[in-house]
Amino acid sequence: MYSPLYKGRNQTVENKMAATFNWYQYNGADTAETSLGTGGNLVNFMAIDTAGTAGYDTNPITAGTNSMELWLAAKFGGTFNKIDNLQFWQSTDYSPNDGLANYWVENGVTAYAQPSTATATATDAVPTSDPGAENVYIGGDTGGSLTAAGASDYIVLQLRTTTAAAAGDTSLAEFTIQYDES
Amino acid sequence: MPSANFMNQKIDELLKIKRRALYDLEKSVESLYELGVTFVSPGEDGIPELSSAMKLTERYEKTLENWEWKVIYTDGSELDQYGEEDHSFRDIKLDKIEKVLLISNFEFDTTNVEKRAVITLNRDGTFDFLNCGPMELRGKLNKPVGEGWKLILFKRFRDTFTAKTGGGRVEPTGEKILYKRYFLGYEINGIKTIVCAYPNGEVRLE
Numbered sequence: 001m002y003s004p005l006y007k008g009r010n011q012t013v014e015n016k017m018a019a020t021f022n023w024y025q026y027n028g029a030d031t032a033e034t035s036l037g038t039g040g041n042l043v044n045f046m047a048i049d050t051a052g053t054a055g056y057d058t059n060p061i062t063a064g065t066n067s068m069e070l071w072l073a074a075k076f077g078g079t080f081n082k083i084d085n086l087q088f089w090q091s092t093d094y095s096p097n098d099g100l101a102n103y104w105v106e107n108g109v110t111a112y113a114q115p116s117t118a119t120a121t122a123t124d125a126v127p128t129s130d131p132g133a134e135n136v137y138i139g140g141d142t143g144g145s146l147t148a149a150g151a152s153d154y155i156v157l158q159l160r161t162t163t164a165a166a167a168g169d170t171s172l173a174e175f176t177i178q179y180d181e182s
Numbered sequence: 183m184p185s186a187n188f189m190n191q192k193i194d195e196l197l198k199i200k201r202r203a204l205y206d207l208e209k210s211v212e213s214l215y216e217l218g219v220t221f222v223s224p225g226e227d228g229i230p231e232l233s234s235a236m237k238l239t240e241r242y243e244k245t246l247e248n249w250e251w252k253v254i255y256t257d258g259s260e261l262d263q264y265g266e267e268d269h270s271f272r273d274i275k276l277d278k279i280e281k282v283l284l285i286s287n288f289e290f291d292t293t294n295v296e297k298r299a300v301i302t303l304n305r306d307g308t309f310d311f312l313n314c315g316p317m318e319l320r321g322k323l324n325k326p327v328g329e330g331w332k333l334i335l336f337k338r339f340r341d342t343f344t345a346k347t348g349g350g351r352v353e354p355t356g357e358k359i360l361y362k363r364y365f366l367g368y369e370i371n372g373i374k375t376i377v378c379a380y381p382n383g384e385v386r387l388e
Contacts, residue, residue, distance in 0.1 A: 018247075021339070021341060023343060036343075038341055038343070038358065039222070039341065039342065039343060039357070039358020039359070040223075040343065040344065040357060040358050041343070041344045041345070041346070042343040042344070042345070043343070043345050044345055044346055044347055045345055045346065045347040046347065056346070056347060056348065057348070057349055060347060060348055060349050061347050067347060070345070079268070079270060080270055081270040081271040081272040082271070082336075085338075091342060092344075094346075157345075159345075159347060167349070168348050168349050169346060169347075169348030169349060170346045170347055170348050171346065172344035172345065172346045173344065173345055173346065174342050174343070174344045175342065175343055175344070175345065176340060176341065176342045177340075177341050177342075178338060178339065178340045178341075179338070179339055180336045180337070180338050180339075181336060181337050181338075181339060182270065182271035182335060182336035182337070
C-alpha cells in the first residue's frame with residue numbers, strides 16, 4: 001500500500017510546477033514579437049507580413065504564388081530541469097491538397113530575417129509524420145537543450161501554391177511539436 | 183440544364199459524403215479518446231475522457247498529470263514530484279535511490295486495495311507493475327542488472343496548432359489536444375531500458 005501522494009496542500013492548476021509553453025510569431029524588420037498561445041488556429045498563411053490569424057480573408061494567396069513566411073518559435077518558461085528533443089511535423093495535410101505544399105527549414109534557423117514571399121529560405125518540405133528524432137534545434141546545435149526559460153530556434157514556414165489550388169478557403173493544416181521535459 | 187435525375191444523383195452523392203464524414207468524425211474521436219488524447223478549447227487545460235473501467239483521482243485536477251513520480255531513498259525518506267513542494271528531476275538525489283515510482287492519477291475498477299496504476303523501478307534495476315503492464319513486459323523486466331545505473335525520467339508532450347489560407351468564406355476554427363507520455367527507466371553500460379506510461383493506462387517498453 002502506497003502512502004497518499006496528495007498531502008492536502010491547497011494547490012491549484014495555476015501554481016503547479018511544470019514548464020510553460022507558448023508559440024511566438026516574429027514579424028517586420030526588427031523582430032516584432034507576438035505571443036500566439038497554444039493550440040487551435042494560431043496563425044494563417046497570408047500575402048502580407050502580419051501576426052496571428054486576422055486578415056487572412058483580405059490577404060489571400062493567389063493560386064500560383066507563395067505565402068509570406070511565418071517565423072515562429074516555441075518558448076518555454078516556468079520551472080523545469082531540461083527541455084530538449086524538439087520534433088516538428090505537419091500532422092494533417094490540407095484536404096483537398098491540390099496545388100498546396102508547406103515548406104520549412106529543417107532543424108530551424110538561428111538568425112532572424114524579415115519574412116518574405118521568396119523561396120530562398122524555406123526550402124525543405126515539412127515532414128508529414130513524426131520524424132522520430134530531433135528536427136528543431138535549440139541554440140543552433142543538435143542535442144541542444146534549455147535548462148532555464150528560453151526558446152527554440154526559429155521555425156520558418158511557407159505555403160507554396162500552384163495554379164491547381166482551388167479558389168476560396170483551404171481546410172486547416174495541422175502542425176505538431178513534441179518535446180521532452182524532465 | 184441539368185435533368186431532375188442528375189440533380190437527385192448529385193444530392194445523393196453529397197449526402198453520402200456528409201454522412202460518411204459524420205461517421206468518420208464519430209469513430210476517430212472515439213479512437214482518440216481510447217488512446218488517451220484530450221480535446222480542449224485553446225487556453226484551457228482539459229479533463230480527459232477515460233474508459234468506463236477507469237476514473238480520474240481528485241489529484242488529477244490539482245496537477246493535470248496522468249502520471250506522477252515519487253522517489254524512495256535508501257534511508258526510507260521520500261520525494262514526491264508534487265509534494266509539500268514541487269520538484270523536478272534535478273532535485274532527485276541520484277546516488278541514494280532505493281525505488282522510483284510512476285503512479286497514475288486515475289484509478290482502475292479493480293478489487294485491489296490500491297486502485298491506481300503503479301510502476302516501480304527498484305534499486306537492482308528490476309521493475310514491478312501494479313494494475314498495469316502486460317505479462318510479457320513484466321517477464322522482460324524482472325531480471326536484476328545491479329546498481330550503478332543512470333536514471334531516465336521525463337515527460338513527452340505533444341502540442342498542435344492549425345493554419346490555413348483563403349478568402350474568408352469559412353471562419354477558421356481549431357482545437358487543442360493534450361497528449362502526454364511518461365518515461366521511466368535507466369541506462370547502464372550504454373544500454374537504455376525505458377518503460378513508457380500512456381495516458382490511457384497502457385504501459386509499453388520503448
